[in-house]
Amino acid sequence: MLDKTHNKLKLIYWSCVIIMLLAFVLDVLYTSKYTVPIENTGLERWGIIITLGGIFASLKLLHPRLKEMDKTNDETAIKKYFIKYLIRLSALLSISVFNLVCLNTTAIENFRYLAFISIFALFLCIPNKTSIENEITD
Structure with a gap:
């Protein structure tokens, strides 16, 4: 069960990374050729705040930690870890998508850096795999 879950997580993770990298490259190529930069300091400021705060919250606060009552059964612990990991990954993906949409609409150079x-x-x-095992057995 642990190997199957780890393989699923790796597949989901790498597919998300590849899709986001492709979207980033295509968005940068599109905005550099077809979009005229629009000055919008308010959106730029909020983009920086959302990106930096969201990355911190995703990496620190949404780290998949299991409570003691979740660790009673290995199967339920693996399922809970899987769900918490997907929440963390989707939070990071939503931040990336936000930056790519802002880059596409405004063509401001800072959104390119924030998306990266x-x-x-x-x-x-x-x-x-070892972190999943440690989280389940502790």
Whole structure:
């Protein structure tokens, strides 16, 4: 069950990373050629706040930790870990999508950097089999 869950998490993770990298490259190519930059300092400011705060919240606060009552059965513990990991990954993906949409609509250079940072933050939560085992057995 643990190997199957780990393989599912790796498949979901790498497919999300590949899709986000492709979307980033295509969005950068599109905005550099077809979109005229629009000055919008308010959106830029909120984009920075949302990106940095969201990355911190996703990596620190949404780290998949299980409570003692969740660890009674290995199967339920693995399911709860799987769900918590997907919530963390979807939070990071939503931040990346937000930055890509803002980049596409405004073509402001800072959203390109913020999108790159948010996609790079995905590499900080690669599913690891030993961390899953440690979380379930502790």
